[in-house]
Amino acid sequence: MAFTMENALFNKYELERLLGCGVFAKVYHARDIRDGQSIAIKVINKKRLNNNVNLMENIKREISIMHRLNHLHIVKLFEVLATKIKIYFVIEFVKGGELFAKVAKGQFGEDLSRKHFQQLISALSYCHSCSVYHRSLKLKNLLLDENGDLKVSDFGFLPVTEQIYPDGLLHTLCGTLESTNRILSSKMKK
Numbered sequence: 001m002a003f004t005m006e007n008a009l010f011n012k013y014e015l016e017r018l019l020g021c022g023v024f025a026k027v028y029h030a031r032d033i034r035d036g037q038s039i040a041i042k043v044i045n046k047k048r049l050n051n052n053v054n055l056m057e058n059i060k061r062e063i064s065i066m067h068r069l070n071h072l073h074i075v076k077l078f079e080v081l082a083t084k085i086k087i088y089f090v091i092e093f094v095k096g097g098e099l100f101a102k103v104a105k106g107q108f109g110e111d112l113s114r115k116h117f118q119q120l121i122s123a124l125s126y127c128h129s130c131s132v133y134h135r136s137l138k139l140k141n142l143l144l145d146e147n148g149d150l151k152v153s154d155f156g157f158l159p160v161t162e163q164i165y166p167d168g169l170l171h172t173l174c175g176t177l178e179s180t181n182r183i184l185s186s187k188m189k190k
């Protein structure tokens with residue numbers, strides 16, 4: 001579709017190619033039409049949430065958590081926009097794809113593994129110092145930028161320490177709904 005001001009999102013962003021789909025969201029490469037900067041936009045269709053209050057709370061939590069975090073190895077949230085039917089997360093575009101794809105190709109020496117591990121630890125200890133715990137860490141949520149440096153992404157299901165109950169445990173959902181459903185259905189088959 002040819003770009004016109006009429007199809008620019010909020011008169012600011014031009015949506016380009018689809019980068020990937022999660023359970024509730026689609027992520028697009030996009031461009032800021034004011035300065036041409038590459039960005040990523042995560043689009044959540046509110047219909048998919050089925051008026052589920054818990055999911056809405058998770059999204060609000062993702063927004064407040066991402067606004068709190070500012071670290072070299074954590075994907076930056078620039079702004080959140082919404083219409084009646086959709087929510088748009090405008091985030092830093094991470095060019096190099098998922099660490100998952102690199103690991104699958106077996107392109108890893110010891111030095112590179114050490115570098116990524118150190119960057120991951122640095123991002124996570126920063127999160128912990130902000131009382132944020134990432135419980136959906138997986139290779140698909142670790143992206144690589146154009147220099148091959150790591151960026152932790154996908155903050156949809158992060159609990160914060162205020163949610164620790166008197167028994168010392170976190171009582172929020174662990175992992176994604178998709179993985180929880182998969183685990184439950186495989187247990188029910190047994």
Ligand SMILES: Nc1ncnc2c1ncn2[C@@H]1O[C@H](COP(=O)(O)OP(=O)(O)OP(=O)(O)O)[C@@H](O)[C@H]1O
Nearest residue numbers: 019020021022023024025027040092093094154176
């Ligand atoms: N900031 C980004 N820059 C570049 N690509 C991204 C960015 N964020 C996500 N992606 C791509 O979009 C895909 C979908 O991302 P998303 O975080 O919605 O879902 P997911 O982690 O695959 O799934 P889920 O959270 O549902 O388990 C990712 O796998 C990744 O390849």
